[in-house]
Structures are given as structure tokens and as C-alpha cells.
Amino acid sequence: MIVERSLDPRWLSNTWLVGDRPGGHGVLIDTGGPMEPILAAIEAHRLTVTHVLCTHHHHDHVTHNADYKQRFDCPICGHAAEAELFGDLDRELAAGEELRSGDLVLRALHIPGHTEGQLAFLVNESRVFTGDTLFKGSVGGTRAPGHGTFEELRESVMGTLMALPHGTLVNPGHVDETTIGAEWESNPFVRAWRGVDDLRDEPCTAFGQPARLLVEARDYDGGTKCQVRFEESGALDLVPGSRVKR
Structure with missing residues (x-):
């Protein structure tokens, strides 16, 4: 091939x-x-x-x-x-x-x-x-x-x-x-x-909303990718690390 x-x-x-x-x-x-x-x-x-x-x-x-x-x-x-x-x-x-x-x-x-x-x-x-x-x-x-x-x-x-x-x-x-x-x-x-x-479960904000940081990894572009859970809704999301603040 x-x-x-x-x-x-x-x-x-x-x-x-x-x-x-x-x-x-x-x-x-x-x-x-x-x-x-x-x-x-x-x-x-x-x-x-x-x-x-x-x-x-x-x-x-x-x-x-x-x-x-x-x-x-x-x-x-x-x-x-x-x-x-x-x-x-x-x-x-x-x-x-x-x-x-x-x-x-x-x-x-x-x-x-x-x-x-x-x-x-x-x-x-x-x-x-x-x-x-x-x-x-x-x-x-x-x-x-x-x-x-x-x-x-x-x-x-x-x-x-x-x-x-x-x-x-x-x-x-x-x-x-x-x-x-x-x-x-x-x-x-x-x-x-x-x-x-184990999930990290650390407090953070994602896109300005209270959340918990569960997983963080180096992404292909040199930044990071994060799995978060939003506090209010409980929804899970995969977001750029640049939008996560601790």
C-alpha cells in the first residue's frame, strides 16, 4: 500500500x-x-x-x-x-x-x-x-x-x-x-x-462556567485538550485547554 x-x-x-x-x-x-x-x-x-x-x-x-x-x-x-x-x-x-x-x-x-x-x-x-x-x-x-x-x-x-x-x-x-x-x-x-x-476532579472554569477538570492531555497543536464536567448541568464536554482556567 x-x-x-x-x-x-x-x-x-x-x-x-x-x-x-x-x-x-x-x-x-x-x-x-x-x-x-x-x-x-x-x-x-x-x-x-x-x-x-x-x-x-x-x-x-x-x-x-x-x-x-x-x-x-x-x-x-x-x-x-x-x-x-x-x-x-x-x-x-x-x-x-x-x-x-x-x-x-x-x-x-x-x-x-x-x-x-x-x-x-x-x-x-x-x-x-x-x-x-x-x-x-x-x-x-x-x-x-x-x-x-x-x-x-x-x-x-x-x-x-x-x-x-x-x-x-x-x-x-x-x-x-x-x-x-x-x-x-x-x-x-x-x-x-x-x-x-483515575479522573482528576479538580475545580476550574470552562468557557467561564464553573466546572470540574477530569482529564487533560497534550493536543496535536502543542496546546491541551480537556474533559470537563459542568457544575450546574452535570454535562460532560471535550474543550480546548485554552478555555479552561484554574
């Missing part, structure tokens, strides 16, 4: 090129990274691009959708729940739906939370592209436009992604690759949700 990446220096968002073999077929997963490295890799590997696959609708993941569609005459694919937010979907995908690109078999996994229509793409049962749901050492937030709930995101991580074999490679929507096994063992959120590590 061929896997190439382009990383946007502002948003740290990835465009992934996945191909079956040199001279074969491939897909693009998210398009927020610069085009030049991806176009060079497509040419070097002599790939025919068959699909643009979108994990979700946020601007840092769809920047070059139209450019790739025009260049390769390939459909833009994403979850039906976000069709209106994309505005340019050619194919609406459902949970569990499979696509083929040459020798690649890609299965769409619905992993709501960061957004309601968030998708992961499991490729040949060995590598999963997780968008903004699971990162190396962290997880996605539940405050971005079109977000779902904390409970949805936790279930997407624990019930869907962590159910994959531990050797499965993870290619996230931002920065570096990891594995399911590595995140099972070392991701602070996963460890807390497994019951391995």
Missing part, C-alpha cells in the same frame, strides 16, 4: 494519498494540506485517483476538494448527515458502506462526536483514517461547528475505533501516525475511559 501525506503548516491538517500499487489506483482522504506534494506523489507513483473521501466538513479538511475534482474528474464523498454543509458532495456515504479503488477496499465508519457526520475510513482492514476523532495522544473536541456530544465521541473512540485490532495503523486528520494499540495503552482519554486511570 502506498501512503503519502501533505501537512498544512497553519492548521496542521493532513491530506492523505492512499494507493494500491505503483501504476495502480488511489484515493485522497481530506484535502486541507498543500496540493503540490500530493500531485508530485500521484505522478511519481503513476496513480489514477478515483475518489476524494472526506472525514468531515470543516474548512481545514476540504480546502482543495473542488481543485482535485476538476483535475481528476473524481467524485467527492462524505457522510449524508453533512451533505448540506459540504455543498459539493457527489456521493453520500452511509455507515459501513464500502468503496473500491483498484485493490483497495475502503469501509466508511460513522464516528460522530466532533461532527455529526464524521467518518473514518478503514483501508484493507489494516489502516484507519480517523479525521478529527482520534489523534496521537488525544481526541477530538465537541465544540466545533456541527459538533455532536461528548457521549457520541467517547462511544466512537471506545466502541468503534478501539474495537479494531491493536496493530491497526491510525492516520489522523492532524499531524502524526500512531496505532490503535499505542492509543489503547497511552492515550490519557482512552485510559480514563477504560477505568485504568
